[in-house]
Amino acid sequence: MGKFISHVQIPVKNLEEAALWYITNLDCTLHANFGKFAIIGFKEDKTHIFLWQSSDKESSTFSVNGEPFPSIGFQVEDMDELCRKLSEAGVKVHGNPQAPPGEEGRRFLKFFDPDGNMLVAHTI
Template sequence: MSKSFIEQVHYIRIPVKDLERSAQWYRDVLGLQLVNLTEELAVIKVNEGPFLLILIPTEDETFAHFTINHEQEFSIGFTSPELSKFHQHLMGNRVKVDDIKEENGHAFFHFYDPDGNKFQAHW
């Protein structure tokens, strides 16, 4: 097959325990646009692109990341041209955040939303 029928990734669903609190966190701490909030979901827009994060409430013990050899691995990576400032901003907002690391000229760190979902920010 030479051409894919898939044009782009439109959204990723993220499980959260408290939908309203999480929606406010993604808006206020990450600076993303809250497009819609209902009892069933919250729609978060990532800047001007077509990409959305959909927050889904659940009581289950589940996350948007996975494990390899019992170690948590992120599934969503965000880019940030001001990585150090973003890192400081998150720490100032009491977000669980790991130290900035650099490997082969690639700087990154991991952080967690209020529900324990693990993400990466890199540049």
């Protein structure tokens, strides 16, 4: 039986640019680059993200009743800092980044990487 999630995988058009984007904007660490895919991750997380170079016009974003949903979500300690950083980088955001906390008391921010993969950050 399974024990934990070891990795998730998302498609990217340019592997070098995508890896740099995740390192620069989300403070990810590059663990390995194999030419066709790279392994990145958050410093405090054992789950890896595999970035796969692909010429297909796909992303990991999916829809539920026409609403886009992310395939990867992660926690942040300082949502305001992330919002500032992404805004300065010109990152496409879905929804209101300054929205008040939801019912569970957490703030959420949905945004897209340069390849159209939607991600969601949330406070603890």
